[in-house]
Amino acid sequence: MTASKTIPAVFPADPRFPFTAPLGKLDCDPSLFTALARVALAEDLADGDATTLATVPKNETGRGLLVTRQAGVLSGIDAVRAVLVTAAEPEFRAVLGGAVSLSVSLDNGARIAAGDVVGVLTGPARAILQLERTVLNMLCHASGVATRTATWVDAVDAEVPDGHPVAVRDSRKTLPGLRMLEKRAVVHGGGVPHRFNLSDQAMVKDNHVTAGGGVVDAYRAVRAAHPELWCEVEVDNLAQLRTVLELKKPPQQVLLDNFSVTDTEAAVAVRAETAPGVLLESSGGLTLETVGAYAATGVDSVAVGALTHSSPALDIGLDLVAH
Structure with missing residues (x-):
């Protein structure tokens, strides 16, 4: 990953793409x-941590240091x-025996080193230890998604022509209940979220x-049923693409599904001569080794479902300091 930078908590991350309302609401709620x-x-x-309650004195307090074990991006x-x-x-609280507070050393989107x-958790030692895994599950998973996203963003940025940014975008391939956490992490890693649900874009x-x-x-x-919605249309070949782009009112974006690099270059040329205002997105089978070649063709974005469905957790641990 490149030098330290922080992704601002503003949505969307790229003005070319539509506002993703549920993610934006999170900044104020x-x-x-x-x-x-x-x-x-x-x-x-459940009924409390049997091990912690048996070994840690009730009145002991402490600090739990949230320490990164590897480099990445925080989310x-x-x-x-x-x-x-x-x-x-x-x-x-009845199970935990007291409240725990958090003081934060770094913000979401920060590049972090091992x-x-x-962050630091402060409060009853029993409570800190019982909350350890819940806290780390959230932090490690989100930071893993942000870190993997940043890796893709860096791979794309290394190959794109000057003056033509290519966005790295996610999908709805998220774990049930964790979409907000995962899509927000994509933005913290420098990516641009696709629609949050089935009704906010078509x-x-x-x-x-x-x-x-x-x-x-x-x-x-x-378009007839929802003229107000941003619409993206998936095409499988250049003939379909040309048909869509030649419409009097084409969609805002076209997804090039499983196109080769050569066909993607041809698609960019067709777009330039037919409907230059339409955004093009590459999707399907992209890897870190091939995404740079696709980005260099002149598409506007690449869609990567693996950002959310296959990112490994970032290793962050909790070190207790009792006092």
Whole structure:
């Protein structure tokens, strides 16, 4: 990854693409993570940690240092805050034996090195240890997504022509209940989120084309029903692309599904002569080794489902300092 930079907590991350409302709301309403926090605490705490309650004195207090074990990009701090606020509610506090506070050393989007302290938990030692895994699950998973996203962003940035940025975009291939956490992490890693749910943007895919009587008929049906929505249309070949781009009112974006690099170059040329205002996106089978070649063709974005469905957790640990 390149030199340290922080991704601002503003959505979307690229003005060429539409505002993703649920993600934007999170900046002014961290309580949107409360439901996730309640589920995580309920499944983890149960009647309390048998080991901690047997070994740690009731009145002992301490600090839990959240320490990175490897380099990456930080994400999930706001989810951790939601966990601690929710953990202070009576039903959880009774098990924990007190509230835990968080002081933050670094912000979401910060590039971090092994050994960095990204935050400190303070409170009863019993509570800190019982919350350890819930906190780390949020932080490690989100930071892993942000870190993998940054790796893709760096691979793309190294190859794109000057003056033509290529966005790295995610998908809805997220774990149930974790979409907010994962998509926000994509932005912290420098990526640009696709739609959050099925109704905030329209995407005409191959199955819609099959069921809707062809790519043009399917697109026109969506445009007639939802003229206000940003619409992206998936095409499988250059003939389909040309048909879509030659429409009187083409979609805002076209997804080039499983195109070769050569066909992608041809698609960019067709776009330039037919509908230069339409954005083009490469998707399907991209790897870190090949994405640079696709980015260099002149497309506007690359879609990478692996950002959310296959990113490994970033190794962050909790080191307890009792006092």
